Amino acid sequence: MKSVEGEDLLWGADAITRFVNELSATKRTRKQVYNLIAKKHLPARHIGSQLLASKKKIRDHLEGLLDGAIAPRDPREPAPLSRPRRTARARRAR
Numbered sequence: 001m002k003s004v005e006g007e008d009l010l011w012g013a014d015a016i017t018r019f020v021n022e023l024s025a026t027k028r029t030r031k032q033v034y035n036l037i038a039k040k041h042l043p044a045r046h047i048g049s050q051l052l053a054s055k056k057k058i059r060d061h062l063e064g065l066l067d068g069a070i071a072p073r074d075p076r077e078p079a080p081l082s083r084p085r086r087t088a089r090a091r092r093a094r
Helices: 012-022 030-038 055-067 088-093
Strands: 009-011 045-046 049-053
Touching: 009 012, 009 055, 012 030, 012 049, 012 055, 049 055
Parallel strands: none
Antiparallel strands: 009 049, 045 049
16 A cells, blocks of 8 residues: 555644644634644644644644643643743843
């Protein structure tokens, strides 16, 4: 059986939102999906200005949450930053 890699990819927030809503009983809006991705609750990434996600990775991630294999992040814990924040002193020095 041949598998076409492009069939597994979801390009854009609308496609990701539709796929998440197909899998989940709780319907999510586009903004909620953006927030889930920003907080690393959904496996996706930006390619330029487009969001890109894999159907298989999202399905595995959501099943892992239901099975308890993936522990949800504590909401009181700050979201991981992509780069360290600069202090006010470092910003003024520029």
